[in-house]
Amino acid sequence: MVIRPMELSDTLQIPEIAEIMDRLDERPSALHLIGLFGASKALILSQIARRARRPLIIVVPSSVQAELLAKDLLVFCRGSVSVLPERDEDPEIGYQRIACLAGLATKALDLAVVALPAALERLSPPSALLGAAFTLCVGRLIARDELVRALEAGGYRRVHQVTERGEYSLRGNLLDLFPLTHDFGRLEAPDMPIRAEFFGDELLELRAFDPATQRSIGSVEQVAVLPVVEAPLTDKACREATEEPEGDLLQYAASEALWVLADSAGLEAAAHDAARTAPMLDWNDVEKRLSVGSRVFLEEFFPTRPIGQETIIGFRVQTIPAYRGRLTEVIRDLEGWRRQRRRIHLVCRSEAQSRRLADVLKEHDVAVSLGQGIASPGEIVILSRELSAGFHLDEAALTYITEAEIFGARHIPPRRPKPKETSPVSSYQELAYGDYVVHEDHGIGVYKGLRQLTVGGTEGDYLLIVYADYAKLYVPTGKLHLIHRYAGADGNAPALDRLGSASWAKAKERVKASVREMARELLALYAARQVIQGYALPPDTTWQREFEAGFPYEETPDQLRAIADVKADMERDRPMDRLICGDVGYGKTEVAMRAAFKAVIGGKQVAVLVPTTVLALQHAQTFSERFVGFPVTVEMLSRFRSRKE
Numbered sequence: 067m068v069i070r071p072m073e074l075s076d077t078l079q080i081p082e083i084a085e086i087m088d089r090l091d092e093r094p095s096a097l098h099l100i101g102l103f104g105a106s107k108a109l110i111l112s113q114i115a116r117r118a119r120r121p122l123i124i125v126v127p128s129s130v131q132a133e134l135l136a137k138d139l140l141v142f143c144r145g146s147v148s149v150l151p152e153r154d155e156d157p158e159i160g161y162q163r164i165a166c167l168a169g170l171a172t173k174a175l176d177l178a179v180v181a182l183p184a185a186l187e188r189l190s191p192p193s194a195l196l197g198a199a200f201t202l203c204v205g206r207l208i209a210r211d212e213l214v215r216a217l218e219a220g221g222y223r224r225v226h227q228v229t230e231r232g233e234y235s236l237r238g239n240l241l242d243l244f245p246l247t248h249d250f251g252r253l254e255a256p257d258m259p260i261r262a263e264f265f266g267d268e269l270l271e272l273r274a275f276d277p278a279t280q281r282s283i284g285s286v287e288q289v290a291v292l293p294v295v296e297a298p299l300t301d302k303a304c305r306e307a308t309e310e311p312e313g314d315l316l317q318y319a320a321s322e323a324l325w326v327l328a329d330s331a332g333l334e335a336a337a338h339d340a341a342r343t344a345p346m347l348d349w350n351d352v353e354k355r356l357s358v359g360s361r362v363f364l365e366e367f368f369p370t371r372p373i374g375q376e377t378i379i380g381f382r383v384q385t386i387p388a389y390r391g392r393l394t395e396v397i398r399d400l401e402g403w404r405r406q407r408r409r410i411h412l413v414c415r416s417e418a419q420s421r422r423l424a425d426v427l428k429e430h431d432v433a434v435s436l437g438q439g440i441a442s443p444g445e446i447v448i449l450s451r452e453l454s455a456g457f458h459l460d461e462a463a464l465t466y467i468t469e470a471e472i473f474g475a476r477h478i479p480p481r482r483p484k485p486k487e488t489s490p491v492s493s494y495q496e497l498a499y500g501d502y503v504v505h506e507d508h509g510i511g512v513y514k515g516l517r518q519l520t521v522g523g524t525e526g527d528y529l530l531i532v533y534a535d536y537a538k539l540y541v542p543t544g545k546l547h548l549i550h551r552y553a554g555a556d557g558n559a560p561a562l563d564r565l566g567s568a569s570w571a572k573a574k575e576r577v578k579a580s581v582r583e584m585a586r587e588l589l590a591l592y593a594a595r596q597v598i599q600g601y602a603l604p605p606d607t608t609w610q611r612e613f614e615a616g617f618p619y620e621e622t623p624d625q626l627r628a629i630a631d632v633k634a635d636m637e638r639d640r641p642m643d644r645l646i647c648g649d650v651g652y653g654k655t656e657v658a659m660r661a662a663f664k665a666v667i668g669g670k671q672v673a674v675l676v677p678t679t680v681l682a683l684q685h686a687q688t689f690s691e692r693f694v695g696f697p698v699t700v701e702m703l704s705r706f707r708s709r710k711e
Contacts, residue, residue: 080462082379083113089377090118090324090360098363101381104455105466107364108138110381111326114362115145115177121170121323122177127332129154129181134454135328136179141413141451145176150315152183152340161231161246161294164195168292169248170318171196180315182336186346190297191313198298202260203288207267213241220293228259229277232294239264244277245291260289314347316355325356328364386456386471391616391695396472397430400446408463409441412472413453415620419469420450422615429608473616502552502560503531508539509563509570510552537565595641602639603668609696613663616692617656625653632661636668655685659692666698679704 082099089097102110115122126132129151136149148166151159163184169175171192198220202208217234218224225233228242235242244259258274261282272289273282319325327333337349368378389396403410412434414420424434427446434446441447443463456467497503501513511531519528519540528540529549541549554560563570621629628646635642648654662672674689676682686702693700 080110080113080459082381082461083110083117085379086114086362087117090362096357096361096363096376098365098376098378099381100365100368100378101383102364103366103383103385104457105138105141105453106381106383106457106459107328108135109142109459109464111177111364112139112142114324115143118324121173121175121320122326123170123319123323124177124179124326124328125182125185125333126179126328127182127336129184131328132179132181137452138454139177139179141449141453143177146174147177147179148175150178150180150184152181153187157232157294160296164246164292164294164296165248167192167195167296167318168199170315170320172248173320174248182333182349183340183346185315185352186337186340186349187315188345188347189313189315189318192318194298195293195296198293199291201288201290202262202269202272204269204272206269208269209267210236210241210264217243219299220291221295221298227280242275243291245289246294247290247292258283260286314352316352324360324362326362326364330363330365382460384458384460386458386465386467388474389472390474391472391612393426393430393472393612397427397432400427400432403465404444404446406463407443408458408465409443410446411441411464411466412446412448412469413451413456413466414448414469415450415452417450418621418626419615420448422611423469423472424448426608426611426615429611469615474618497529497551502554504550504552505531505539505541506548506550507570508533508565509573510560511539511562511565532562533565534562535564539565595643598641600639600641601670603636603664603670605637606633606664607667609667610660610664613692613696614660619653619656621656622653624648625657628657629660632657633664636661636664655688659689662689663693663696663698679706
């Protein structure tokens with residue numbers, strides 16, 4: 067296996083691309099590109115964008131298709147790609163729309179993929195949106211009352227503590243802001259709130275910070291801030307609204323932009339459906355306005371409507387068969403294509419899956435490289451990207467195959483945030499009035515806000531914590547490290563400790579004694595286990611890697627760590643004793659299945675014990691489905707099975 071950096075090739079020879087560019091350079095024209103399926107559209111569009119040196123605006127029938135095409139474009143493009151979905155109640159969709167519209171208006175986008183309903187919606191004029199944008203730059207003077215007015219006009223909400231986009235907080239000389247920027251939605255872009263420190267009206271410093279911990283991460287020099295509403299209420303926007311009440315997408319697009327219309331019949335049907343649900347621009351009128359410039363039509367099949375003297379360019383694109391884990395067939399076809407000097411690309415969603423596939427192919431004597439661009443003729447490259455489907459493009463002897471076509475469809479469950487452990491409070495702003503807190507020396511109390519006190523002639527800020535019998539404890543802000551949030555297991559309100567009593571000290575001592583006793587027992591147990599000879603299973607085999615590569619989900623980092631730890635235990639000649647903990651749906655069964663497979667391939671039998679007959683049936687079905695294609699027998703034993711069975 068070779069690992070080498072690769073760049074997207076500017077010298078990829080597709081004869082039809084040269085003809086397309088010649089036609090576009092001649093005069094305003096309409097080109098029909100026929101025969102492009104799935105992700106092959108993204109490849110051709112990326113080649114056009116690279117040579118056209120002007121923005122491409124691609125209109126597709128729906129928001130779902132727009133997202134899919136944008137992901138495909140990211141495999142082939144080195145420029146910026148953005149999506150303009152149709153309006154939705156989800157604020158994240160609104161932010162995505164604003165970032166895309168601003169990128170179009172400022173000519174900062176190379177490619178924009180637009181859902182047809184979004185192309186027909188009536189919009190605020192570009193001047194209204196851009197007029198509400200501003201830039202925070204270190205060293206500049208900016209009046210904070212004007213800054214607050216600009217944020218309020220742009221739709222930002224003032225809160226006590228900034229945790230979500232569209233919020234800001236002003237405390238003395240500090241401004242916390244979670245801005246919407248031009249980079250919103252781009253995979254490689256950072257996505258953090260910022261903390262601005264002022265001295266008077268001078269902006270001294272900008273720092274990104276973690277919204278979960280409120281701790282600074284690093285300094286930045288400037289931040290471009292977009293409004294978080296499409297119709298900002300700045301004075302200028304309100305004045306212009308009376309003169310130019312409405313705009314549309316064509317006003318945001320650059321005059322030299324190249325418009326690409328994908329699936330004419332689908333666009334017409336989507337326009338008809340959109341017109342029935344809300345007042346929209348007429349699609350026929352929009353097409354007439356676009357006809358003054360060059361347009362490109364993408365069609366899978368020859369169009370049924372008359373196209374007159376318009377140019378038609380055809381492509382020979384073939385789909386990839388679904389191998390469904392039949393690696394023998396995959397390897398046979400790869401070797402055949404290699405002999406034909408095709409450029410072969412295997413596309414995996416993650417680097418871990420890419421390396422796993424590379425190891426499997428290497429053990430079958432198939433030479434591959436891990437890269438990031440176009441393969442050389444006769445070479446096989448594995449890319450860590452996300453492609454909707456593979457294809458053969460005969461004109462360039464190109465082949466793309468996705469892991470879903472090799473192993474079967476993979477499902478990507480939404481990532482759930484890990485539960486946070488309790489830690490010392492780093493700022494009083496992390497506490498809300500009425501929160502239960504734990505003082506390391508005095509126990510459980512209730513936080514009752516911040517107080518200013520004068521002690522020993524010195525004025526300072528103190529946290530007020532109330533204990534049982536309304537006893538009060540004032541904690542200076544310099545002692546915040548002694549205070550933790552209370553985190554009870556059952557969610558019920560805890561009993562408050564008595565200030566000055568020995569109950570808290572005794573409770574801590576009881577816990578320490580219990581921990582020491584548990585440690586002694588564990589030490590004795592594990593000392594005994596270390597002298598017992600166990601059975602060491604062999605290292606992973608080719609079948610093990612093939613089995614793991616067929617997992618139909620994306621592994622989480624915790625899941626991968628648990629799998630590695632379990633397999634390391636199994637390869638040691640000491641008795642194994644490991645507990646895997648996780649909530650429902652976090653992948654514990656897959657950890658067990660990989661361990662079971664390793665044991666069976668190592669010559670052992672495996673028994674999986676479950677508490678109920680229903681779970682026995684479910685696990686038997688799951689194990690049977692995952693072990694298909696391997697010489698492993700899976701059976702179930704429960705009260706529903708006869709004595710003979």
